[in-house]
Amino acid sequence: MMLSGWGQFPKHEATEVAPRTEEAIKERVALGKAIPRGNGRAYGDSAVSSTNTINMRHFDRMISFDETTGQLVAETGVLAADIIAAFLPRGWFLSVTPGTKFVTLGGLIAADVHGKNHHVVGGFGNFVDWIDIMGADGQVMRCDRSTNAETFAWTIGGMGLTGVILRAGIRLLRVESGWIRQTTIPTKNLEDTMDAFERSNGATYSVAWIDCLSRGARQGRSLLILGEHAGLADLDNKRAEKPFDTRSKRSLSVPFHLPSVLMNGATVRAFNSLYYWNGCRNAGESLVDWDSYFYPLDAILDWNRIYGKRGFAQFQCVLPLDASRAGMAVLLREVARAGAGSFLAVLKRLGPQDSRISFPMEGYTLALDFPVKPRTLKLMKTLDAITIDHGGRFYLAKDSRMQADTLRLSDDRIDGFTQMRSSNAYNTAFQSEQAKRLKI
Amino acid sequence: MKNKAVLVLGARSDMARAIALAFAQAGHRIQLAARNADNLSGDRDDIALRHNVDVTIHDFDVLDTPSFDGFIQALPELPHIVICAVGLMGEQEENARDMTAASRVMRSNFEGPALILSEFANRFESRGSGTLVGISSVAGDRGRATNYIYGSSKAGFTAFLSGLRNRLAKKGVHVVTVLPGFVATKMTEGMDLPEKLTAAPEEVATAVRRAVEVKRNVIYTRPIWRLVMFIIRAIPESIFKKLNI
Ligand SMILES: Cc1cc2nc3c(=O)[nH]c(=O)nc-3n(C[C@H](O)[C@H](O)[C@H](O)COP(=O)(O)OP(=O)(O)OC[C@H]3O[C@@H](n4cnc5c(N)ncnc54)[C@H](O)[C@@H]3O)c2cc1C
Ligand SMILES: NC(=O)c1ccc[n+]([C@@H]2O[C@H](COP(=O)([O-])OP(=O)(O)OC[C@H]3O[C@@H](n4cnc5c(N)ncnc54)[C@H](OP(=O)(O)O)[C@@H]3O)[C@@H](O)[C@H]2O)c1
Numbered sequence: 066m067m068l069s070g071w072g073q074f075p076k077h078e079a080t081e082v083a084p085r086t087e088e089a090i091k092e093r094v095a096l097g098k099a100i101p102r103g104n105g106r107a108y109g110d111s112a113v114s115s116t117n118t119i120n121m122r123h124f125d126r127m128i129s130f131d132e133t134t135g136q137l138v139a140e141t142g143v144l145a146a147d148i149i150a151a152f153l154p155r156g157w158f159l160s161v162t163p164g165t166k167f168v169t170l171g172g173l174i175a176a177d178v179h180g181k182n183h184h185v186v187g188g189f190g191n192f193v194d195w196i197d198i199m200g201a202d203g204q205v206m207r208c209d210r211s212t213n214a215e216t217f218a219w220t221i222g223g224m225g226l227t228g229v230i231l232r233a234g235i236r237l238l239r240v241e242s243g244w245i246r247q248t249t250i251p252t253k254n255l256e257d258t259m260d261a262f263e264r265s266n267g268a269t270y271s272v273a274w275i276d277c278l279s280r281g282a283r284q285g286r287s288l289l290i291l292g293e294h295a296g297l298a299d300l301d302n303k304r305a306e307k308p309f310d311t312r313s314k315r316s317l318s319v320p321f322h323l324p325s326v327l328m329n330g331a332t333v334r335a336f337n338s339l340y341y342w343n344g345c346r347n348a349g350e351s352l353v354d355w356d357s358y359f360y361p362l363d364a365i366l367d368w369n370r371i372y373g374k375r376g377f378a379q380f381q382c383v384l385p386l387d388a389s390r391a392g393m394a395v396l397l398r399e400v401a402r403a404g405a406g407s408f409l410a411v412l413k414r415l416g417p418q419d420s421r422i423s424f425p426m427e428g429y430t431l432a433l434d435f436p437v438k439p440r441t442l443k444l445m446k447t448l449d450a451i452t453i454d455h456g457g458r459f460y461l462a463k464d465s466r467m468q469a470d471t472l473r474l475s476d477d478r479i480d481g482f483t484q485m486r487s488s489n490a491y492n493t494a495f496q497s498e499q500a501k502r503l504k505i
Numbered sequence: 506m507k508n509k510a511v512l513v514l515g516a517r518s519d520m521a522r523a524i525a526l527a528f529a530q531a532g533h534r535i536q537l538a539a540r541n542a543d544n545l546s547g548d549r550d551d552i553a554l555r556h557n558v559d560v561t562i563h564d565f566d567v568l569d570t571p572s573f574d575g576f577i578q579a580l581p582e583l584p585h586i587v588i589c590a591v592g593l594m595g596e597q598e599e600n601a602r603d604m605t606a607a608s609r610v611m612r613s614n615f616e617g618p619a620l621i622l623s624e625f626a627n628r629f630e631s632r633g634s635g636t637l638v639g640i641s642s643v644a645g646d647r648g649r650a651t652n653y654i655y656g657s658s659k660a661g662f663t664a665f666l667s668g669l670r671n672r673l674a675k676k677g678v679h680v681v682t683v684l685p686g687f688v689a690t691k692m693t694e695g696m697d698l699p700e701k702l703t704a705a706p707e708e709v710a711t712a713v714r715r716a717v718e719v720k721r722n723v724i725y726t727r728p729i730w731r732l733v734m735f736i737i738r739a740i741p742e743s744i745f746k747k748l749n750i
Pocket of ligand 1: 070071100101103106107108112121142162169170172173175177178179180181223224225226228229230362462463497
């Protein structure tokens, strides 16, 4: 069967099984070159092994919840969407969430996902108390920051290359409602956008949608979107009565429905301009439900198909803070010059993070989607080089086309990771197509 | 409708688990019954945690008919809704040659499910309320060479449900017949099923809950199967017997 990630590129002829017992996982691991797969939302080949993909979908039980600490214990095939469905009505939300709720707990840990609050709280890994992981020998090990701490540290952000995470204890965040107080700030250019980010460092959530086709003096103009969990005091009486019941309000709060159109220069330009002007009209404060605030793209199921059969790729890098202004300007100029419009272009300030192998570092991260074509693949290579020139690195959960030496040039932690893998026999037991391509 | 006790027979099946979750989501108490119920404790905790409802587990073997009365007595309360998802496909090759295997399939899909639902039917009738749901199959709509042992036992079960509904219609007891086409579960794992005709267990679960809520009689999941089976039933026997389907 053909298997790929969310970007539908690259596609590999691959074997995939979905075990129902730990014993069955152990048998698969023993075969070697195994890779766990969550919900396949990583863009490329991170969760694909041509000979031995282990789908975790049957490990989707929640095990316990502690109301005092907010600790949820669950199997790793549980979806973020299910956690929200079960616990938001009781006043809890994910401490860190990506831009889609259709990811598994295993994927959240393995990619050490960053959210719109990274500049304040760091990555998802910060909220993982412990994990149970099956290693190369099929033994299950409980790991946390003091016991088996090395395995724990390399597994957070380790992209499934240190074993199969079976269960985890994670901490949820207390919230008073399902509403977000959103502030939209239109900015004029990149400089202005980054100034606005720095001024907003106290905001809980922040992210900017860049109109990446505007050039010259307007290059980098964006909608900077800030958010705070609304407290009961922020809600009118009607909403305060049922603070977690946000369902019927959804249509009010999505200001703009993404069109499912063919992706070409003209439509992308139109989309970006429309999105920008629409945002300007809605500038200022508004109350938005959690679903439209965090997961606007989830409303369009299977939107990844609108790019057509060849699929699409995402470029995501982070640049260190001191190189961000200069570096982002060069990156955006290159994208605009190539005229290869990106449908989604997201800029975000990341906070400091010190971890073994996770993607984030203090600075700015830029994420761009491109339909896969020779021209865009070439552009992404140019963007790789610019990133490396500015001391930046790349997000493996989004990568589908980088080369092994590019990765090493960008990230001096990789050699340590491969050494760690071979000294634990992880290199023969666990391997994704991505790890093969990148020689991890 | 909320806060009713719902009994799910054959609870380890993917479809049954999805059905239990769907009813728990609506606020109902859940009784899970299956063979070796002990290892359903993970499911019990999961359902209870997700939906904040009481969930209990109970040993149940549909072939052990003498145990039925004791099984029902031991439930924490007489349920308001009973859903029977028990079924056994077996291997047609084996079923065609081996009487023991065939008998097991017939008993697991027809005799056992029909008898246990009869037991509940009688109790529901005296109480004057309740809903019985039988998961049968489109395979019972017409016998085919590739699975007529399974199919004929489902046909028997479908006819049983129809008769039961007829008997209880004026007694305040409702009967729902569920006719799934293909469903992606353990039973069909590894089979190459056509995507458009194959339902996820959650889809069946939502349809079943809805059918109970609005008192539907017979549902096909996916609904397209009603048409597919209408066409298959309409093929004259003289032609049908020559087909490979
Ligand atoms: C629309 C969209 C928006 C996104 N936004 C963000 C964002 O804002 N921030 C961000 O950080 N990411 C973002 N992502 C990326 C996504 O969060 C990650 O790729 C995540 O890992 C996907 O989870 P998954 O369950 O689909 O995992 P998969 O894609 O199936 O797997 C991802 C990796 O996790 C490993 N893995 C999965 N389960 C296990 C397990 N049980 N044990 C060990 N390893 C495992 C796999 O081997 C693989 O390496 C986004 C993706 C999409 C499609
Ligand atoms: N999947 C499909 O495409 C499809 C299509 C049409 C109809 N159906 C029907 O849907 C129902 C659910 O099936 P499924 O797809 O979820 O497959 P399944 O996993 O095989 O479910 C069948 C269940 O029946 C239980 N069972 C079998 N014999 C039993 C016995 N003697 N006592 C108690 N329980 C017994 C099994 O229990 P154990 O776990 O103990 O083995 C199993 O949980 C079945 O009635 C099936 O015939 C399925």
